[in-house]
Amino acid sequence: MIVVTGATGNVGRPLVELLAAAGEEVTAVSRRPAGVLPAGVAHRAGDLADVDGLKELFEGAEAVYLLVAGLGEELRPDAVVAAAVACGVRRIVLQSSQLAGTRPESVSHAVLRAFESAVRGSGLDWTVLRPAGFASNAYLWAEGVRSARAVAAPFADVALPVVDPADIAAVAAAALRDPAHRGRTYVLTGPAPVSPREQVRALADALGAPVEFVAQSAGEARARLVRFLPEEAVDGMLSVMGAPYEEEQRVSPDMERVLGRAARPFSSWAERNAPAFA
DSSP states (O other), rough: EEEEEEETTTTTHHHHHHHHTTOOOOEESSSSOOOOOOOEEEEEOOOOOOOGGGGHTTTTTTTEEEEOOOTTTTTOHHEEEEEEHTOOOEEEEEEEOOOHHHHHTTTHHHHHHHHHHHTSSSSSSEEEEESSSSSGGGGGGGHHHHHOOOOOOOOTTTOOOOOOOOHHHHHHHHHHHHHHHHEEEEEEEEEEEEHHHHHHHHHHHHHHHEEEEEOOOOOHHHHHHTTTTOOHHHHHHHHHSOOOOOOOOOOSHHEEEHHHSSOOHHHEEEEEEHGGGG
16 A cells, blocks of 8 residues: 555645556545545545654555655654654655755755655665656746736746656656665756746746736745745745756756656646636
8 A cells, every 4th residue: 555645735636646547555645635536545634743643544554655745844754754664664755855955054944854864764665756846836826817817926037947746746656666766866857947937928828818927026025925835935935936056957857767758848737727827
């Protein structure tokens, strides 16, 4: 059995679908109701912060996909991994972040670095995924596109190789099922850097309607984002968006190495998710 935590999210949901389609026994774990799941997939309500409840979630699992929501400040990485070991789990695939490697001083990614250390020292087979920024972060623009056919965003022409969550799920499925990926750390990016202005253009093409790009200052963006995201997360996000390191702008070959194909471009994500902006 494979346990997928964060099973209702942008990566977790397609991962559950891929594993189920491959004939795996899957348990989907999430804090909130999962909605419609593939036939045969069990759902359990659970939270990684509830260490005492992890035995019930992990019991009988051969592999676990660990996804940490938000900053994960309330989590105890060593205790979470120890619970998996105690339950006889043999393989852990951890969804971390590219920034855990490129920005080791980042407060917002301290918990992910601790999880990486715990997983690597667990004695289990492990794989660490370090995705770049998600294409699905563009959902933040959906309300403005629907109501005014406009997007306000900072750093209009700073390009980053954002990654499609469905591609992360595909790599995760491979790592969970194939021991050839044990002991590997994969940096997952899109196929090319794409700027916010170019992303808005791709959304407009997908909608078949013009969408105005409105340049926003970093301060204006921060004031909006801190209304629903932790300040540390916002500051980390803006620092990467505005002044990315060379490594953060580079396209990683790991996606193609694992999947045997190139990563999907942002335009593909926009076409599949255009109804959310209509």
